Amino acid sequence: MDIKQVGKSMEHANIQPHSNSAHNRIQNPQKEATPGAPVDQISLGNKGQEDFGTYKIDGKKLAQIKQDFHKNTESFRVMVRSMIEKQGGKVNEILKALANGEEVTITVDAETKQSAQEAISEDGYWGVNQTSERILEFAKTISGGDKSKIDTLINAFKEGFEAAREAFGGTLPEISQKTFDKVMEGFEAWKAE
Numbered sequence: 001m002d003i004k005q006v007g008k009s010m011e012h013a014n015i016q017p018h019s020n021s022a023h024n025r026i027q028n029p030q031k032e033a034t035p036g037a038p039v040d041q042i043s044l045g046n047k048g049q050e051d052f053g054t055y056k057i058d059g060k061k062l063a064q065i066k067q068d069f070h071k072n073t074e075s076f077r078v079m080v081r082s083m084i085e086k087q088g089g090k091v092n093e094i095l096k097a098l099a100n101g102e103e104v105t106i107t108v109d110a111e112t113k114q115s116a117q118e119a120i121s122e123d124g125y126w127g128v129n130q131t132s133e134r135i136l137e138f139a140k141t142i143s144g145g146d147k148s149k150i151d152t153l154i155n156a157f158k159e160g161f162e163a164a165r166e167a168f169g170g171t172l173p174e175i176s177q178k179t180f181d182k183v184m185e186g187f188e189a190w191k192a193e
């Protein structure tokens with residue numbers, strides 16, 4: 001970060017004093033802080049701002065991506081909840097049982113199965129194509145389309161994928177690997193543009 005960028009960040013600094021003694025330490029920088037005494041905290045960033053120096057984030061597009069994802073996630077939750085409740089189950093009890101490692105049996109009805117299969121089909125909302133497109137669109141949006149950030153975005157994506165793999169015991173479904181591959185292809189295509 002160069003001096004100009006630090007200056008911009010300082011304009012948006014969020015300084016939170018914790019006591020008058022903290023203020024006095026700022027007024028008298030020669031005085032050493034007392035161990036255990038409250039210390040001022042400074043958070044640098046552009047909270048609420050869209051200008052990040054070398055690029056700008058399209059806040060409207062980012063909000064649209066989040067809203068679309070929330071809508072589709074909620075739709076999926078409603079579908080699963082409805083299926084469980086039709087069978088006389090209670091979602092919270094089932095989630096608790098699963099968390100405790102208990103075996104739970106749920107019968108998937110034909111309508112729910114069809115909806116789920118459509119959702120994870122190649123071109124479905126949770127399928128390889130749309131999911132990889134959303135990931136790439138999100139990456140481009142948060143980087144302001146700055147191609148110099150591609151390697152950072154790729155590394156973040158890889159770390160997230162590995163964290164998900166670990167969370168699921170070291171293995172993810174085939175659709176996840178296909179999505180990973182498609183996203184990596186998208187990053188390479190973006191680099192080549």
